[in-house]
Amino acid sequence: xxxxxxxxxxxxxxxxxxxxxxxxxxxxxxxxxxxxxxxxxxxxxxxxxxxxxxxxxxxxxxxxxxxxxxxxxxxxxxxxxxxxxxxxxxxxxxxxxxxxxxxxxxxxxxxxxxxxxxxxxxxxxxxxxxxxxxxxxxxxxxxxxxxxxx
Numbered sequence: 001x002x003x004x005x006x007x008x009x010x011x012x013x014x015x016x017x018x019x020x021x022x023x024x025x026x027x028x029x030x031x032x033x034x035x036x037x038x039x040x041x042x043x044x045x046x047x048x049x050x051x052x053x054x055x056x057x058x059x060x061x062x063x064x065x066x067x068x069x070x071x072x073x074x075x076x077x078x079x080x081x082x083x084x085x086x087x088x089x090x091x092x093x094x095x096x097x098x099x100x101x102x103x104x105x106x107x108x109x110x111x112x113x114x115x116x117x118x119x120x121x122x123x124x125x126x127x128x129x130x131x132x133x134x135x136x137x138x139x140x141x142x143x144x145x146x147x148x149x150x
Contacts, residue, residue: 010023013094014093017082018039025050025071026064034061040053058137059134063130063132066129067125070128083113107137113130
């Protein structure tokens with residue numbers, strides 16, 4: 001039987017103006033990667049024949065969801081301000097996500113802040129969702145070579 005826990009996951013951002021953990025009072029939704037485009041496009045010809053076109057697209061959107069009270073929000077805000085002040089610092093981050101128990105590893109390079117997260121002040125605190133654009137440079141999922149032995 002396999003098992004999973006977000007407690008075993010580490011996530012780090014490294015780039016101009018900062019190097020720190022993205023884990024810190026994450027909301028239930030945690031951290032996610034979503035491909036920007038499809039890897040394949042199918043074209044159907046007039047005669048019914050099919051052509052598959054393979055795209056070399058490895059672009060992803062990364063979402064990091066933090067409770068409003070997480071100190072990581074302040075770190076990300078300062079990094080955002082620093083990086084968006086000059087094109088020389090924009091898009092130069094790396095985000096590394098690792099599950100040491102399952103052997104998962106995602107390294108996302110050429111990462112840029114997409115925007116500041118929406119925020120509100122209300123009766124109950126909210127979740128701040130930080131969005132990034134990047135390119136997967138390497139990755140494994142459940143490789144069977146965890147760092148922690150069972």
